[in-house]
Amino acid sequence: MKQLVLLFIVFASSNSFSQTIIRRDPQIEKMVMDVSADSLQSYINTLVSFGTRNTLSTTTNPQKGIGAARAWVLKKFNEFAKNSGGRLKAIIDTTTIAANGKRVDTPVLLGNVMATLKGTDPDDKRIFIISGHLDTRRTDVMDRTGDAPGANDDGSGTAAVIECARIMSGHAFPATIIFVAVSGEEQGLLGSTFMANKAKNENWDIEAVLNNDIIGSNNSNETNIVNNTKVRVFSEGIPVAATEKDIAKIKAYGLENDSKSRELARYIKEIGERYVDNLQVMLIYRIDRFLRGGDHLPYLKNGFTAVRITEMNENFTRQHQDVRKENGIQYGDLPEYIDYEYLRKNTALNLANLANLAKASSVPQDVKLKLKNLSNKTSLSWLPPKSGSVNGYYILMRETSSPVWEKKIFTKENEITLPFSKDNYFFAVQSVNESGNESLPVIPEASRD
Ligand SMILES: [Zn+2]
Numbered sequence: 001m002k003q004l005v006l007l008f009i010v011f012a013s014s015n016s017f018s019q020t021i022i023r024r025d026p027q028i029e030k031m032v033m034d035v036s037a038d039s040l041q042s043y044i045n046t047l048v049s050f051g052t053r054n055t056l057s058t059t060t061n062p063q064k065g066i067g068a069a070r071a072w073v074l075k076k077f078n079e080f081a082k083n084s085g086g087r088l089k090a091i092i093d094t095t096t097i098a099a100n101g102k103r104v105d106t107p108v109l110l111g112n113v114m115a116t117l118k119g120t121d122p123d124d125k126r127i128f129i130i131s132g133h134l135d136t137r138r139t140d141v142m143d144r145t146g147d148a149p150g151a152n153d154d155g156s157g158t159a160a161v162i163e164c165a166r167i168m169s170g171h172a173f174p175a176t177i178i179f180v181a182v183s184g185e186e187q188g189l190l191g192s193t194f195m196a197n198k199a200k201n202e203n204w205d206i207e208a209v210l211n212n213d214i215i216g217s218n219n220s221n222e223t224n225i226v227n228n229t230k231v232r233v234f235s236e237g238i239p240v241a242a243t244e245k246d247i248a249k250i251k252a253y254g255l256e257n258d259s260k261s262r263e264l265a266r267y268i269k270e271i272g273e274r275y276v277d278n279l280q281v282m283l284i285y286r287i288d289r290f291l292r293g294g295d296h297l298p299y300l301k302n303g304f305t306a307v308r309i310t311e312m313n314e315n316f317t318r319q320h321q322d323v324r325k326e327n328g329i330q331y332g333d334l335p336e337y338i339d340y341e342y343l344r345k346n347t348a349l350n351l352a353n354l355a356n357l358a359k360a361s362s363v364p365q366d367v368k369l370k371l372k373n374l375s376n377k378t379s380l381s382w383l384p385p386k387s388g389s390v391n392g393y394y395i396l397m398r399e400t401s402s403p404v405w406e407k408k409i410f411t412k413e414n415e416i417t418l419p420f421s422k423d424n425y426f427f428a429v430q431s432v433n434e435s436g437n438e439s440l441p442v443i444p445e446a447s448r449d
Contacts, residue, residue, distance in 0.1 A: 132157025361388020
């Protein structure tokens with residue numbers, strides 16, 4: 001089903017403004033249509049068949065436990081690699097975690113299953129990551145033998161990672177995409193901490209991390225809400241990694257609501273709603289839910305940009321529960337409670353965003369908001385991106401109290417003066433290429449030059 005997305009952009013040329021609408025990129029539209037509810041269901045059924053995927057479970061049994069599960073994910077990635085022209089490479093990245101007196105009581109060889117789709121532009125160092133966690137838990141997080149199906153937590157996120165790898169490995173992108181199913185989430189975010197620390201130490205140029213955790217069920221317990229048309233994106237406000245200098249700037253310019261992760265969340269909403277029908281992205285201005293954490297946190301602590309994507313309504317009779325019946329209620333995270341059409345849409349949301357980001361050129365550089373004189377206008381300037389070709393730039397604009405960008409103004413220049421006061425609006429700049437793929441927005445630095 002094709003539809004035009006009715007987001008108007010304003011073209012600024014020789015002092016006149018004309019309006020047009022942003023159309024879908026046909027290549028991304030095709031990939032989105034390839035996302036299959038049946039594929040997702042088959043991945044989850046296989047994941048559940050391993051009995052438990054607890055991080056402390058067996059790694060030697062070929063049919064049961066985390067070892068068998070990660071070997072299977074690696075096998076899937078290697079199948080997809082055959083159609084990638086040598087660009088997709090998969091490994092199990094391992095590390096030994098010592099007993100820590102918390103959720104690890106014996107040394108464990110932890111493994112993240114990771115497939116890297118190398119970018120085609122050698123000058124483009126950017127990396128985009130989609131992450132889900134392979135491990136599961138029972139009511140007792142230390143129970144490593146009893147069944148812990150984890151169909152939704154986080155079979156759903158893992159299935160989304162595998163499905164995106166299947167489809168995207170058949171396409172070429174200038175930037176690199178990493179598809180990863182981490183371990184050790186339930187034992188204390190161990191796999192994502194290992195990966196985020198490594199990325200920091202090795203200076204990976206990570207532009208965005210999409211952490212998918214619990215994205216496949218459409219209903220709540222207690223309040224009995226059923227809905228498969230909304231999904232939540234959690235993003236931090238004041239960055240956890242902000243320095244005192246960063247915080248002083250945030251206070252001075254009112255940037256409490258413009259962290260890089262929040263800009264990523266806004267981007268995910270715009271692009272997701274452009275490509276995925278009947279799915280509304282709800283921005284949650286919080287790092288995570290109460291009492292909960294997730295695999296985006298180690299990236300944020302290391303100063304990277306990351307969000308958590310989670311279903312709209314959670315059912316707590318399913319999460320972290322032993323499979324059992326009590327007073328007529330079925331407990332446990334079973335595959336029959338997944339809404340595969342909903343999971344298809346949430347997977348497509350990820351795919352559309354990864355594709356748009358990895359196709360776009362990198363962000364405009366040295367973006368400045370000029371403060372030299374008191375003025376009721378707004379002057380911005382910037383330099384071309386480090387990599388990729390640009391057709392032009394979008395200036396994004398919103399009222400200070402608006403949650404999302406309200407205007408996109410197109411220009412081919414490297415500076416612009418707008419008849420709106422910088423005191424009354426927020427602005428940002430994106431690069432946009434010939435096929436309409438836009439980079440993440442950059443909030444300008446206030447400059448007195
Ligand atoms: Zn989880």
